[in-house]
Amino acid sequence: MSDLRIVIAGAGGRMGRTLIKAISEAGGLVLVGALEHSGSAHLGEDAGLMAGLRADGVTVESDVAPTLNGADVVVDFSSPGASVRLAERLAEAGIAHVIGTTGFSHADNAAIAAAARRTPVVKSGNMSLGVNLLAALTRRVAATLDESFDIEIVEMHHNKKVDAPSGTALLLGEAAAQGRGCELSTSSERGRDGVTGARKPGAIGFASLRGGSVVGEHMVIFAGPSERIELAHKAEDRMIFARGALAAARWAKGREPGLYSMADVLGLSDF
Numbered sequence: 120m121s122d123l124r125i126v127i128a129g130a131g132g133r134m135g136r137t138l139i140k141a142i143s144e145a146g147g148l149v150l151v152g153a154l155e156h157s158g159s160a161h162l163g164e165d166a167g168l169m170a171g172l173r174a175d176g177v178t179v180e181s182d183v184a185p186t187l188n189g190a191d192v193v194v195d196f197s198s199p200g201a202s203v204r205l206a207e208r209l210a211e212a213g214i215a216h217v218i219g220t221t222g223f224s225h226a227d228n229a230a231i232a233a234a235a236r237r238t239p240v241v242k243s244g245n246m247s248l249g250v251n252l253l254a255a256l257t258r259r260v261a262a263t264l265d266e267s268f269d270i271e272i273v274e275m276h277h278n279k280k281v282d283a284p285s286g287t288a289l290l291l292g293e294a295a296a297q298g299r300g301c302e303l304s305t306s307s308e309r310g311r312d313g314v315t316g317a318r319k320p321g322a323i324g325f326a327s328l329r330g331g332s333v334v335g336e337h338m339v340i341f342a343g344p345s346e347r348i349e350l351a352h353k354a355e356d357r358m359i360f361a362r363g364a365l366a367a368a369r370w371a372k373g374r375e376p377g378l379y380s381m382a383d384v385l386g387l388s389d390f
């Protein structure tokens with residue numbers, strides 16, 4: 120069988136470089152393109168050298184059309200605007216899209232869902248096995264407990280992260296809301312400050328910490344009368360996200376158009 124031909128979008132970033140390394144370590148995958156924005160300092164660099172490996176002959180480009188030529192899947196950890204534009208291009212070209220980018224607006228999510236009617240898209244705020252298992256557990260615990268247990272989601276990330284709450288925190292919030300049978304959009308409580316009044320019964324709260332080089336830590340707290348359950352995940356290396364994204368790329372090739380999640384890829388949808 121021929122190798123899966125992968126383009127990385129956001130190639131010069133923390134995740135882009137980790138993905139280039141992960142592809143070089145995996146079997147059956149080949150890097151055929153590396154995309155960055157037109158002002159990037161990485162343009163013209165060899166992607167392998169940029170990732171701290173040997174030269175691989177793939178040059179970092181900003182021109183999307185020629186880079187997509189012959190690609191099977193684009194694995195995209197860039198920025199919300201870039202991912203939405205790329206989703207539209209990939210829908211036209213019928214190329215599968217794996218989206219790890221976070222920080223999307225409602226309008227961005229709608230545009231990606233529209234693109235997914237024409238090509239397979241796997242989108243997740245967290246590509247790791249551990250976090251997706253945590254989401255499945257969160258849904259089950261939330262379905263078991265009643266509103267006397269307050270749900271709070273706490274996350275911590277490195278000091279370069281630009282969006283909050285993290286995509287993972289929102290994914291966990293959606294899982295909690297599904298389990299409880301409510302809508303996250305009307306239940307979430309974010310950014311408490313000042314005299315906020317007592318906690319609203321049934322709210323799902325979010326708190327974001329930023330500092331140092333923390334890769335990503337998430338905790339879902341179910342705080343009840345006189346007892347508390349805490350479910351947590353700590354990412355120690357970005358390689359867990361990269362390996363998950365590459366598993367999604369293998370899974371996506373040849374699928375029917377649709378918007379898929381990592382739960383679909385990992386077979387956790389009915390967990």
Ligand SMILES: NC(=O)C1=CN([C@@H]2O[C@H](COP(=O)(O)OP(=O)(O)OC[C@H]3O[C@@H](n4cnc5c(N)ncnc54)[C@H](OP(=O)(O)O)[C@@H]3O)[C@@H](O)[C@H]2O)C=CC1
Nearest residue numbers: 129131132133134155156197201219220221244245246360
């Ligand atoms: N789903 C998951 O499992 C994970 C998701 N993420 C998410 O992935 C995204 C990237 O994270 P990270 O790698 O840490 O961030 P970085 O800022 O290190 O990387 C993003 C890269 O994308 C580049 N970029 C910006 N605009 C474009 C564009 N138009 N075309 C191509 N490239 C572009 C940036 O360039 P420049 O720096 O010059 O702006 C940068 O090189 C974030 O949204 C993050 O939250 C991260 C880890 C795991």
Ligand SMILES: O=C(O)C1=N[C@H](C(=O)O)C[C@H](O)C1
Nearest residue numbers: 221244245280285286287335
């Ligand atoms: O920006 C990051 O670094 C990460 N972003 C994702 C998120 O927003 O949840 C996933 C991971 O936690 C790292």
